[in-house]
Amino acid sequence: MINRQSNFYTIIYSALLVIIVGVALALVYQALRPAQVENMADDTRRQILAAARIYPTDGMTVSELYAKHVTDSYIVNDHGEKIDPDINAFDINIGEQVKLPENERKLPVFVCNTDSGIKYILPVYGAGLWGPIWGYVSFDSNGDTIYGAYFAHQGETPGLGAEIEKTEFSSQFDGKNVFNSNGDFTSVMVVKAGREPKDGTPYVNAVSGGTVTSTGVQNMLANSLRPYSAFLKSKSEHTEQ
Amino acid sequence: MNIPKSFIPLINPFSKDNPVIVQILGICSALAVTAKLEPAVVMTISVTAVLAFANVIISAMRKTIPTSIRIIVQLVVVAALVVIVDQVLKAYAYDVSKQLSVFIGLIITNCIIMGRLEAFALSNSPWPAFLDGIGNGLGYGWVLIVVAFFRELFGSGTLWGFRVIPQWLYDHGYQNNGMMILPPMALITVACIIWVHRTRNKDI
Numbered sequence: 001m002i003n004r005q006s007n008f009y010t011i012i013y014s015a016l017l018v019i020i021v022g023v024a025l026a027l028v029y030q031a032l033r034p035a036q037v038e039n040m041a042d043d044t045r046r047q048i049l050a051a052a053r054i055y056p057t058d059g060m061t062v063s064e065l066y067a068k069h070v071t072d073s074y075i076v077n078d079h080g081e082k083i084d085p086d087i088n089a090f091d092i093n094i095g096e097q098v099k100l101p102e103n104e105r106k107l108p109v110f111v112c113n114t115d116s117g118i119k120y121i122l123p124v125y126g127a128g129l130w131g132p133i134w135g136y137v138s139f140d141s142n143g144d145t146i147y148g149a150y151f152a153h154q155g156e157t158p159g160l161g162a163e164i165e166k167t168e169f170s171s172q173f174d175g176k177n178v179f180n181s182n183g184d185f186t187s188v189m190v191v192k193a194g195r196e197p198k199d200g201t202p203y204v205n206a207v208s209g210g211t212v213t214s215t216g217v218q219n220m221l222a223n224s225l226r227p228y229s230a231f232l233k234s235k236s237e238h239t240e241q
Numbered sequence: 242m243n244i245p246k247s248f249i250p251l252i253n254p255f256s257k258d259n260p261v262i263v264q265i266l267g268i269c270s271a272l273a274v275t276a277k278l279e280p281a282v283v284m285t286i287s288v289t290a291v292l293a294f295a296n297v298i299i300s301a302m303r304k305t306i307p308t309s310i311r312i313i314v315q316l317v318v319v320a321a322l323v324v325i326v327d328q329v330l331k332a333y334a335y336d337v338s339k340q341l342s343v344f345i346g347l348i349i350t351n352c353i354i355m356g357r358l359e360a361f362a363l364s365n366s367p368w369p370a371f372l373d374g375i376g377n378g379l380g381y382g383w384v385l386i387v388v389a390f391f392r393e394l395f396g397s398g399t400l401w402g403f404r405v406i407p408q409w410l411y412d413h414g415y416q417n418n419g420m421m422i423l424p425p426m427a428l429i430t431v432a433c434i435i436w437v438h439r440t441r442n443k444d445i
Binding site: 004005009010013014017018021024025028029032035036039040043157158159160208209 | 276277280306310325333335339422
């Protein structure tokens with residue numbers, strides 16, 4: 001019988017254990033990776049569609065629904081010009097883009113064909129209390145009015161900050177304008193229920209008990225949507241002509 | 242009551258030896274996941290599965306584990322199981338895994354798991370260890386579910402996401418108790434369960 005207390009036995013034992021566990025985890029990861037990637041892509045498609053108030057129904061997979069409604073996608077810069085035609089807008093990592101200065105960002109745009117006309121869906125990304133929060137905001141073809149919004153989070157507190165993913169919160173954004181009458185970008189404020197911004201900026205009610213997450217949503221919208229100002233304005237001028 | 246002796250590890254954790262209300266273990270996660278009923282139930286299932294498997298594996302390995310690094314060995318086994326549970330959920334139950342993202346990782350830190358490995362699996366054979374894992378997982382779970390029931394009912398007026406407090410009550414001035422969804426009320430609810438439990442079981 002080997003001495004279980006010896007240093008040699010302990011070192012060999014721990015080395016073997018780590019190797020076995022490491023190999024097992026690597027195998028599990030390799031085996032499950034394709035299914036996970038597909039799930040994640042489908043989840044992103046579902047989120048994009050949710051921003052345009054299109055929800056999966058029975059008998060149609062998310063991919064089919066996405067192919068039917070999202071007719072075009074491209075990347076613009078902060079002057080609203082299309083750039084990088086070779087890159088798929090779907091593959092852009094928004095989390096990395098929002099950290100760059102506004103004039104260096106690649107800004108994806110998803111064009112969605114809905115029952116009530118063409119909508120432009122723009123991704124947003126920011127920080128909540130415990131981790132990242134993100135979402136998609138769809139604009140009417142005038143480039144000013146929000147048609148729908150979808151928010152998600154990684155690990156906000158259930159019942160508090162996590163409520164931002166509920167439609168009770170996100171539907172408040174429907175119909176808000178992000179430009180004021182002078183044509184300046186104002187974004188949408190998220191303020192405590194019962195209060196309102198003094199300067200007349202459009203606002204929605206924050207989640208009670210989720211102040212940090214709510215402020216995170218407000219900052220996320222301002223930071224992620226401002227670079228799109230030129231793009232959105234070009235749409236409104238186009239409509240007026 | 243006549244319980245077969247071999248089933249004692251399965252039965253005891255429900256009341257006499259309950260990990261939460263008698264041993265006061267796993268309180269931290271009992272606060273974190275009980276604002277709503279659904280995460281509490283999924284957490285119960287996940288902890289029970291991880292605890293049962295970890296107990297069996299550690300119990301099967303117990304004669305080879307060097308005593309000086311036994312805690313590290315337990316930690317590695319539990320961490321590996323939790324990562325596997327997380328990966329499987331991501332591949333086959335993506336929606337559930339998204340809801341529970343952080344909580345799954347937090348199973349590793351649940352003191353009940355290390356406690357049972359240390360106290361039971363290291364000195365018993367795999368079958369009793371398996372029963373002990375199931376028993377403790379469910380014993381932990383029923384407390385979680387009871388707490389979540391009251392917190393969701395009074396905090397949000399819903400159960401499992403469905404509205405149960407009728408609208409006319411709100412029309413007559415009833416309001417959800419915002420305090421219920423904050424962590425302190427979980428502690429107070431657990432304390433109430435302990436109070437009732439100790440009143441009924443004078444010998445504890």
